Amino acid sequence: MSERAPLMESGVEHRFGPYGGQYVPETLLPALVELEGAWVAARDDVAYVAELDGLLRDFAGRPTPLYLAERLSELAGRELWLKREDLMHTGSHKLNNALGQALLARRMGKQRIIAETGAGQHGVATATACALLGLECIVYMGAEDIRRQAPNVQRMKLLGADVVSVDAGARTLKEAVSEAIRDWVSSVATTHYIIGSAVGPAPYPAIVRDLQRVIGDEARRELLARAGRLPDRVVACVGGGSNSIGIFSPFVNDADVALIGVEAAGQGLGSGRHGAPLTAGGRAGVLHGSLSAVMQDRDGQVTEAHSISAGLDYPGSGPEHAYLRDSGRARYVAVEDTDALCAFREVTRLEGIIPALETSHALYYAIHEDGIGSTLDLVCLSGRGDKDLAEVIAQGDAP
Amino acid sequence: MGKPARDRVPAVAQTGEDRIGAAFALRRGRAALMPYLMGGFPDMATSRAIGEAYAANGADLIELGVPYSDPLADGPTIQAAGTAALRAGATIGGVLEVGEALARRVPVVLMCYVNLVLAPGADAFVQRLREAGISGLIVPDLPMGEEPAVTEACAEHGVALVPLVAPTTTDERLALIGAQAQGFLYTVSVSGTTGERGSRAQAFGELLGRVKRHTAVPVALGFGIATPEHAAEAARAGADGVIVGTRLVRAAAEADDPAAATGEFVAELAAALIR
Ligand SMILES: Cc1ncc(COP(=O)(O)O)c(C=O)c1O
Numbered sequence: 187m188s189e190r191a192p193l194m195e196s197g198v199e200h201r202f203g204p205y206g207g208q209y210v211p212e213t214l215l216p217a218l219v220e221l222e223g224a225w226v227a228a229r230d231d232v233a234y235v236a237e238l239d240g241l242l243r244d245f246a247g248r249p250t251p252l253y254l255a256e257r258l259s260e261l262a263g264r265e266l267w268l269k270r271e272d273l274m275h276t277g278s279h280k281l282n283n284a285l286g287q288a289l290l291a292r293r294m295g296k297q298r299i300i301a302e303t304g305a306g307q308h309g310v311a312t313a314t315a316c317a318l319l320g321l322e323c324i325v326y327m328g329a330e331d332i333r334r335q336a337p338n339v340q341r342m343k344l345l346g347a348d349v350v351s352v353d354a355g356a357r358t359l360k361e362a363v364s365e366a367i368r369d370w371v372s373s374v375a376t377t378h379y380i381i382g383s384a385v386g387p388a389p390y391p392a393i394v395r396d397l398q399r400v401i402g403d404e405a406r407r408e409l410l411a412r413a414g415r416l417p418d419r420v421v422a423c424v425g426g427g428s429n430s431i432g433i434f435s436p437f438v439n440d441a442d443v444a445l446i447g448v449e450a451a452g453q454g455l456g457s458g459r460h461g462a463p464l465t466a467g468g469r470a471g472v473l474h475g476s477l478s479a480v481m482q483d484r485d486g487q488v489t490e491a492h493s494i495s496a497g498l499d500y501p502g503s504g505p506e507h508a509y510l511r512d513s514g515r516a517r518y519v520a521v522e523d524t525d526a527l528c529a530f531r532e533v534t535r536l537e538g539i540i541p542a543l544e545t546s547h548a549l550y551y552a553i554h555e556d557g558i559g560s561t562l563d564l565v566c567l568s569g570r571g572d573k574d575l576a577e578v579i580a581q582g583d584a585p
Numbered sequence: 586m587g588k589p590a591r592d593r594v595p596a597v598a599q600t601g602e603d604r605i606g607a608a609f610a611l612r613r614g615r616a617a618l619m620p621y622l623m624g625g626f627p628d629m630a631t632s633r634a635i636g637e638a639y640a641a642n643g644a645d646l647i648e649l650g651v652p653y654s655d656p657l658a659d660g661p662t663i664q665a666a667g668t669a670a671l672r673a674g675a676t677i678g679g680v681l682e683v684g685e686a687l688a689r690r691v692p693v694v695l696m697c698y699v700n701l702v703l704a705p706g707a708d709a710f711v712q713r714l715r716e717a718g719i720s721g722l723i724v725p726d727l728p729m730g731e732e733p734a735v736t737e738a739c740a741e742h743g744v745a746l747v748p749l750v751a752p753t754t755t756d757e758r759l760a761l762i763g764a765q766a767q768g769f770l771y772t773v774s775v776s777g778t779t780g781e782r783g784s785r786a787q788a789f790g791e792l793l794g795r796v797k798r799h800t801a802v803p804v805a806l807g808f809g810i811a812t813p814e815h816a817a818e819a820a821r822a823g824a825d826g827v828i829v830g831t832r833l834v835r836a837a838a839e840a841d842d843p844a845a846a847t848g849e850f851v852a853e854l855a856a857a858l859i860r
Contacts, residue, residue, distance in 0.1 A: 209699050209726050211658045213751035213776050215758070354664065360655070367657050372777035374753060472700040472726070473655065485677050486704025487654040 198222055200388040203512060205505035208387040209472045210367075217374045222389040224294045229396065234289060241285055245318065246275040248282075248400065252408040253567075257536040262553045264560055267417070268539075268567040269405045269433060278542065278569030279401060279429045280311035284380055286397035288315035291378035298322045298377040302366040304331055304359035304425065305497035305544060306338025307569055308382030313347035315380075323347040326365045328357040331496045338573050356490040359425075359500045363474050383426025384504035387475030391431075391504050398432025405564055406436045418560035419444040422568065423548040424464065424518065425497045427504030429568040434516060444517065444560070447507060448548045450493035451520035461491035461498045462520035464511055473502035479511070494523040494577070495543035497569075519555070521547040527581055529553060530571060542569035543577070600743035601720030604692045605768035608645050609803040609825055616820035616858050617645035619805060620851050621696070621830030623666040623837070624649050624683050625675025631843055632670075633683045638848030640690040643855025648723070648807075648828060649684050651677060651697040658725035660780035662831045666838060677701060681717045688718035694747060694768070695719050699727040702735060711738035721745035721768045729762050739767070752776050752792055756799070763800030769826055770800050773808045774819070781831050782809035789822035797823060813857030820858055829854060 200206055208218060228234040242248040251270045258266045271279040284301075291299055299321045303309030309325040316323035325342055329351045332339050342349050354361045363381075370379045384394040402420075409417060420437055422430035424447040437443045452460035460466070463479035471480035473488055481489045481501035493499040510516035521529075526543055529550035534540045541549055545568045552565045571578070609617050620639045625632050639647055652667035652675050659667070677697075684693045695714060702710045702724060714722060722744050727735060729748045739746040745768030750759055753776050763770060774789060775782060789806065796804050806819045807828030816827045833847050840846030 207731055208728060209731060210728065211725055211751070211773075212728050212749045212762075213753050213773060215728050216753045216755060354668065355654070364655050364657055368660070368778050371658065372775075374776060469704065472703065474657075475726075477703075480700075482700065482704070484704070486701040487671065488700065489654075 198226060198389045198392045202506045202509035205470065205478050205508045206388055206391060206476045208475060209477065210387045210475045211371055213371050214374060217370070218387055218389065220294065224290055225389060225393050228290055228293055234293065238286055238289055242282065242400065246281050246285065247273065249404045250274050252405055252412070255537050258533065258553060261532070261536065262557060262563070264557055265562040266552055267409060267413070267562065267564050269401060269564065271401060271429065271566065271568050272539065272541065272570035276307070276311045276314050277572065278307040278311065279398060279432065280308040280382060281314065282400055282432070283382065283394050283397045283428060284308065284311035284315040287378070287380040287393070288312070288319050288321060291321065291380070292319055294378060296376060296378040298324070298373065299380055300324045300326070300366050300369050300377055301380045301382060302326045302359065302362035303382060304362065304499060305495065305542065306331065306335040306342065306573060307497065309347065309349070310338050310341045310345070312380050313342045313345035316347065317345045324369070325349050326352050326362040326369070328352050328359060328362050330357040331359065331362070334577050335496055335573050336576065358491070358496065360488070360491065360502070367474065383428040384431045384506060385426040385474055385476065385502060391476065391506055394428050395431045395435060395506060398428050399435040401429065401432040401566060402434060402436035405433060409564060413562065415562065416440055416443050417562045417564035419446055419563045421446045421448060421548050421552045421563055422566035423448045423498060423544050424503065424507060425500050425544060426502065427507045429566050431504060431506055433564070433566045434510070438515060445510065445515060446551065447516055447518045448551045449518060449520040450495060450498035450547055451522040452492040454522055455520055459492035460520060461493040461500055463501060464503050464507055464518035465520040470508065476505045478505040478508040479503045494526060495547065497542070497544040498547060519551060521550045525550045527578065530578060539567070540571040541567060542571045543574045545569055600745070602743070602745040602767045604720045605646065605694070605745055608692050609769065612645060616824050617803070617805070617826040618643055618851070618855050618858055619646045619648050619826050619828045620644050620833050620854070621648040621650060621828060623652060623663060623670060623834050624680030625652055625670035625673060626666040626834070626837065627669060627843065628673045629675060629679045629683065633686055634844040635837055635847050636683060636687040638844040639851050640687060642848045642852040644691055644851055646692045646694060647687055648694050648696050648830070649680065649687065651680050651695065651701055653698040653701060656698060658778055660778040660831060662835050663779050666834045681713060681719070684719050685717040688720070692720040693718070694721035694723060696723045696725065699724050699732065703732070707732070707734040707738040708741065711742045711744050714744050715742040719744065721747045723747045723749065723771055725749060729765060747771050749773055750796060756795070759796060759799040763796070766800055766802045769803040769805050770796060771828070772796050772804055772806050774806050775809050777808065779808050779831050781811035786818040786822060789819050789824070793823040813853045816854050817857045827858065
């Protein structure tokens, strides 16, 4: 049996309730149709599934461990099980998606790959997959993110990727996605766009979810085998929402399992300087090809997000999350910069694990917030924090 | 709740589609000239003066762009102009006032990204266009059929919903879009964003031939047309209308007197289409 047979359970949704859709220039529509066709064929093709599973196992190191963090559990007052995506090759969950899509691009005969990146983890994962498969790789990255995630920029370049600095707007993830889409509008005949999160026009949110649900499938199976039970809560950080939708998906039908997505509250929800569109609420909007929760002003201009973590510094969110929120199936909360830094240090000192700043938001919530009613949390440790050392050290000494 | 009618063109209910159709028909077989104006760039008053200069120098219609935070269909020049306009305080209300003034002289077609249309609700948004005398609406990130509320609002308020097609558009989709197009069909001359490009007379001909087989409305060519020679090529290749954007926005950005400079350039474009 294939490790990832559940792929076939999901459809290729265009809408999640009212959310999602294909709000793109007409030029791109044929590419989205082609992509959807290629994906539907690939995921039912044993050769594609076998090749992807083989690479995930032998190249990327799956399955990743599930770790009962005893000292953190003591601090939290309940069991915390960490799904160790930080231990996968390249250091985050992003490679699950990048490998799956790069194989898909090769099937479609597209030799040129473009991607956006915020924290640099998706850029590194994509550059890695392209090096492996011999594909050309161009990564768009905001100038501010190039500054604060320098080690990942060096990794991408070593892997042979061309890193293009984006200077528009706040020079972070939103602008990088826009620039990648503009490239794609001009290059669509030869190029596949590997989007890095569960965002974008259909069929991307469904494809990225299906490629990331391996996280949740493995964790659910392993937890049942070892703890003999399901978790009370599944907690994951939400930038665009790929590690979270990946770990949530297999639990959606387990009605007693609470699903909690943790966004970036930045300098506080009230300050307006945050990256928490799902938590903040408000009118839905269109960003990067789909309708979802978006930070915007009265006229509909998209506003700038803020977060200490580049991967959560995004004013949009995946459309399926907006749907899970509205339907009440998942709950979204937000954690501030300073609290994320606090968890970063705690987890490092107590467990010997240096988590990514993105992940630190989810960890803070699981350790410190509102755990009443839960005796067992499953937390997605989406990535490792090596890339963040300079940024954290610049924030001052550990408490 | 409309504002009291002003001294704008016909008090009788002329739809946007009628007015656009009349502007093309007046050209009697010659291509209509539709220069693009970034509303609020470099500031609101100057953008209005630029639009007046377009109208005075031979524009048959004006495409009025609304500055947007994330303009996915635009290249660097128009993107930068939009950012500058927003920094200078441009709002949708201000741009519509410019549109209302220009619409007294020529039909105005608004180019506006979908999130700005949806923010107040499609119906309320399109009603505002109608009240400002705007004839048509182009939404570059809204493929036909994706948001029925916009289509319905345009039908309700008599504003032409002008779709875009591109070289990548399949014949099947061209047939669908061509049949529903109102006012004119905006044909994107290249697979790409807005920007100045070299001559592509041959490609123009093939694309226009394919598009015209699928629609009864006039076909206007845009994206990449930057000189009077390109404009004439597009017209000779069969375009019923020629849209020039980035080149004019660049002129507005670079000139000491943007209205004079862009007016002069529009006059040259107009002359090239008469020859
Ligand atoms: C380690 C890590 N976690 C989480 C994220 C957020 O992305 P997503 O919400 O798509 O999982 C990122 C993005 O860069 C990341 O690098």
